[in-house]
Amino acid sequence: MRRRKDETLMAVSQLARTDLEALLRKRQLDGALTSAHPLPDKTAMAPTGLAALDARLGGGWPRGQVSEIVGPACWGRWRVALSSLTAATRRGELVALVDTLDVFDPGPAAALGPHWPYWLWVRGSALGARGGGRLGGRAQHTVLAEALDRAVKATALVLSAGGFGLVVLDLAELPRAVVRGVPFTTWLRLQRMVAGQEAACVIVGADPLARGPRGLTVSLSAAPQGRWRGQGPRARLLCGLGTRACVVRAQRGPEGERDVLIDVPVAEAG
Amino acid sequence: MNTTLPAPWFACLFLREVPAPVSAPGAVAQPGGPEAVAQPFRGGRQELSPGLFDAPGCGTPLDRVLAIARDCSPRVEVAGSRAVLADAAGLTRLFGGPPALGQHLAEVAAARGTPVRVALAATRTTALLSAAARPGVTVVPRGQEAAALAPLPITTLLALEEPVSQPASGSRPRRAQGGGRHYRMAPGPALAGSGAGQALDPVLDTLARWGVHTLGDLAVLPPADLFERLGQTGLRWRQRARGEDDRPLVRHEDEEIFEQHFDLDWPVEGLEPLSFVLARLLDPLCAQLARRDRGAVVLHVWLALVNKTVHHRRLELPVPMRDPKVLRTLVLLDLESHPPAAGIDRVQLVAAPAPGRIVQHSLLRRPLPAPDRVSTLVARLGALLGAGRCGAPRLVDSHRPGIFDMAPFAPEASDPPPPESHGPDEVAHEGARMPAEPAALLRRRRFPVPIQVTVQDGRPVRVAGRQAGVDGTAVLEASGPWRTSGEWWRTANPDPARPRRTSRPWDRDEWDVAVAGGVYRVFRDRITNGWFLAGTWD
Numbered sequence: 001m002r003r004r005k006d007e008t009l010m011a012v013s014q015l016a017r018t019d020l021e022a023l024l025r026k027r028q029l030d031g032a033l034t035s036a037h038p039l040p041d042k043t044a045m046a047p048t049g050l051a052a053l054d055a056r057l058g059g060g061w062p063r064g065q066v067s068e069i070v071g072p073a074c075w076g077r078w079r080v081a082l083s084s085l086t087a088a089t090r091r092g093e094l095v096a097l098v099d100t101l102d103v104f105d106p107g108p109a110a111a112l113g114p115h116w117p118y119w120l121w122v123r124g125s126a127l128g129a130r131g132g133g134r135l136g137g138r139a140q141h142t143v144l145a146e147a148l149d150r151a152v153k154a155t156a157l158v159l160s161a162g163g164f165g166l167v168v169l170d171l172a173e174l175p176r177a178v179v180r181g182v183p184f185t186t187w188l189r190l191q192r193m194v195a196g197q198e199a200a201c202v203i204v205g206a207d208p209l210a211r212g213p214r215g216l217t218v219s220l221s222a223a224p225q226g227r228w229r230g231q232g233p234r235a236r237l238l239c240g241l242g243t244r245a246c247v248v249r250a251q252r253g254p255e256g257e258r259d260v261l262i263d264v265p266v267a268e269a270g
Numbered sequence: 271m272n273t274t275l276p277a278p279w280f281a282c283l284f285l286r287e288v289p290a291p292v293s294a295p296g297a298v299a300q301p302g303g304p305e306a307v308a309q310p311f312r313g314g315r316q317e318l319s320p321g322l323f324d325a326p327g328c329g330t331p332l333d334r335v336l337a338i339a340r341d342c343s344p345r346v347e348v349a350g351s352r353a354v355l356a357d358a359a360g361l362t363r364l365f366g367g368p369p370a371l372g373q374h375l376a377e378v379a380a381a382r383g384t385p386v387r388v389a390l391a392a393t394r395t396t397a398l399l400s401a402a403a404r405p406g407v408t409v410v411p412r413g414q415e416a417a418a419l420a421p422l423p424i425t426t427l428l429a430l431e432e433p434v435s436q437p438a439s440g441s442r443p444r445r446a447q448g449g450g451r452h453y454r455m456a457p458g459p460a461l462a463g464s465g466a467g468q469a470l471d472p473v474l475d476t477l478a479r480w481g482v483h484t485l486g487d488l489a490v491l492p493p494a495d496l497f498e499r500l501g502q503t504g505l506r507w508r509q510r511a512r513g514e515d516d517r518p519l520v521r522h523e524d525e526e527i528f529e530q531h532f533d534l535d536w537p538v539e540g541l542e543p544l545s546f547v548l549a550r551l552l553d554p555l556c557a558q559l560a561r562r563d564r565g566a567v568v569l570h571v572w573l574a575l576v577n578k579t580v581h582h583r584r585l586e587l588p589v590p591m592r593d594p595k596v597l598r599t600l601v602l603l604d605l606e607s608h609p610p611a612a613g614i615d616r617v618q619l620v621a622a623p624a625p626g627r628i629v630q631h632s633l634l635r636r637p638l639p640a641p642d643r644v645s646t647l648v649a650r651l652g653a654l655l656g657a658g659r660c661g662a663p664r665l666v667d668s669h670r671p672g673i674f675d676m677a678p679f680a681p682e683a684s685d686p687p688p689p690e691s692h693g694p695d696e697v698a699h700e701g702a703r704m705p706a707e708p709a710a711l712l713r714r715r716r717f718p719v720p721i722q723v724t725v726q727d728g729r730p731v732r733v734a735g736r737q738a739g740v741d742g743t744a745v746l747e748a749s750g751p752w753r754t755s756g757e758w759w760r761t762a763n764p765d766p767a768r769p770r771r772t773s774r775p776w777d778r779d780e781w782d783v784a785v786a787g788g789v790y791r792v793f794r795d796r797i798t799n800g801w802f803l804a805g806t807w808d
Contacts, residue, residue, distance in 0.1 A: 115687035118681050127716070158647065158651075163638065163639025226747070
């Protein structure tokens with residue numbers, strides 16, 4: 001009798017779980033279900049163009065998800081982001097770079113070989129454009145918060161327009177206090193927008209912020225002063241940043257690792 | 271019941287003088303693409319005048335002749351750059367016969383300052399050739415077409431081969447019928463005998479060598495022999511020399527003017543109420559475009575304001591569009607960026623039409639978003655961030671650090687990237703196919719930040735700058751100096767077309783320095799002798 005009651009309870013709970021999962025899928029919230037995660041499909045990935053990193057990411061950035069590149073300044077975040085954008089344009093995909101503080105310099109990036117007509121560059125306000133860079137304290141915080149607000153709105157516009165293969169939002173130059181002022185629901189909305197699309201959305205920042213349920217976080221670290229070569233004080237030459245990347249994902253990766261530490265040749269001598 | 275059609279009569283008005291290309295007064299000449307002739311408000315209440323060129327003294331001479339012909343007959347045809355043909359059948363009751371009609375046309379043309387030769391005949395070919403060759407008013411009796419044309423020089427036939435010119439009122443260009451060639455303007459028959467017209471056409475040269483100098487000589491040649499030697503072209507020329515038509519009159523139709531306007535009872539202050547007005551105007555405008563299988567490539571928005579000024583916006587569209595929702599969004603976004611200075615009294619929209627777009631998508635190329643979606647996105651981004659803040663990067667042929675340019679983002683109009691296999695097995699090797707890569711990528715400060723640098727033995731040893739985020743930090747590694755300079759020749763005459771920041775000369779020594787917080791590029795401006803932070807390696 002008791003065994004029969006347990007079986008009934010299990011069936012009811014299984015039914016309730018199925019109903020709950022169906023409701024989540026209907027509202028496109030099934031990304032939180034760990035049971036529904038298929039193994040990553042390489043065609044559903046946007047390669048970064050960095051072979052070693054792609055191998056660890058399982059093919060690249062997952063499409064339809066918000067992923068992140070995080071790490072302190074000078075640790076190769078910019079290089080990984082621009083390499084991803086370049087690789088996407090070379091595949092014939094449209095890409096968008098939401099440049100929050102207008103720090104992108106196309107000249108050096110041209111050496112990566114991007115197809116510029118497929119590259120939408122959305123330029124925010126440059127640092128120093130208002131007040132000549134002499135704003136301080138609260139005023140600067142306000143200016144940066146406005147720039148962040150416009151950048152997030154621009155990203156939302158690009159994602160809602162559709163047709164892009166990769167959208168990169170650069171928040172790396174913003175202070176942590178400004179970025180943390182954005183409500184978390186904003187990032188959830190970005191994830192809802194990109195869900196189901198072919199686009200992969202990548203946010204570049206200092207800290208983990210808004211990774212989607214099936215997204216990836218590439219956490220970078222590097223030698224503090226970069227890699228130099230040459231003997232003698234007058235023969236030194238900057239040859240790279242010596243970046244290492246740690247991939248963080250919500251569930252087990254294809255090889256079974258949870259976190260992987262790899263070397264990424266972010267900057268090599270030309 | 272028997273219905274008797276009036277006997278065919280054609281009137282030809284032939285300009286005496288070769289018209290010089292004259293642009294219509296008041297026409298808005300805009301570079302880039304097809305363009306409608308749009309007139310702004312005059313005094314805030316006038317509207318675009320579709321009959322602008324009907325007025326005497328306005329438009330090109332051909333337009334004036336076209337207007338005269340239309341006053342007499344609804345069926346007119348532009349034949350070449352100097353002639354207009356009108357169907358004169360059934361006009362007897364109005365004008366009292368062909369001679370009277372011819373006289374009336376000549377008088378009206380003279381009164382409007384456009385002297386013309388007039389000829390009336392039962393065939394359009396005879397009327398055209400007679401008007402081209404004979405001054406004054408000529409009436410060729412029915413049945414005597416060949417006899418009337420016989421004495422005319424053979425070069426008169428070139429009047430039939432002139433390319434059709436496009437009246438300034440916006441008609442579509444139409445290829446000359448008969449013969450696939452287009453000839454340069456032939457000298458008028460008044461110049462016949464002066465030597466002009468020789469060697470203009472190989473057929474004419476051949477005929478001249480045969481001793482055929484008049485239309486009568488050509489008309490009596492045996493058609494079979496002529497066909498053997500000159501083919502269908504020879505037969506067609508002989509048919510014309512006899513005054514016979516090889517095609518009927520083709521009615522000339524003006525291109526429509528795609529315009530809508532609305533007078534408001536009360537001024538509109540905001541964009542939200544204006545959107546309803548725009549929807550009311552754009553729906554019929556786009557329906558009109560759809561009926562003609564046209565799309566708008568340029569949309570003019572004229573807003574008459576309550577302060578008696580006119581706010582004009584010109585939207586250049588990347589492809590012909592006729593979706594009212596997309597156009598309304600684009601207009602509203604543009605007005606959001608460039609709002610009118612006062613309340614709006616009147617709204618007028620004028621679309622410059624272009625033929626509808628037929629797109630054949632590739633099975634092998636990755637599909638791109640529709641151009642209207644891209645242009646809407648760019649317009650929304652422009653409204654959010656300001657004009658010129660989004661686009662595709664474009665390199666500039668300069669050594670100036672940080673210089674760049676932006677091109678309009680129009681991926682549909684560009685060539686696709688070279689084909690590249692990206693199968694799953696090749697993903698891992700994609701990085702290996704990348705070209706030579708730079709040492710690192712710089713996050714460049716668009717406005718270099720002033721810093722204080724302590725220099726020992728010509729090398730920076732300490733960097734300080736609160737704005738740059740480095741405070742008295744010792745330099746761990748340094749590489750440089752890398753001297754770069756340029757545009758010193760612009761000192762005396764800076765380029766007024768370029769912003770001052772990009773037209774000034776530069777002369778700097780650049781250093782890559784590693785401090786505890788990261789690796790930076792700094793430089794010493796050799797003009798001001800100040801140190802600046804150029805960017806961060808990342």
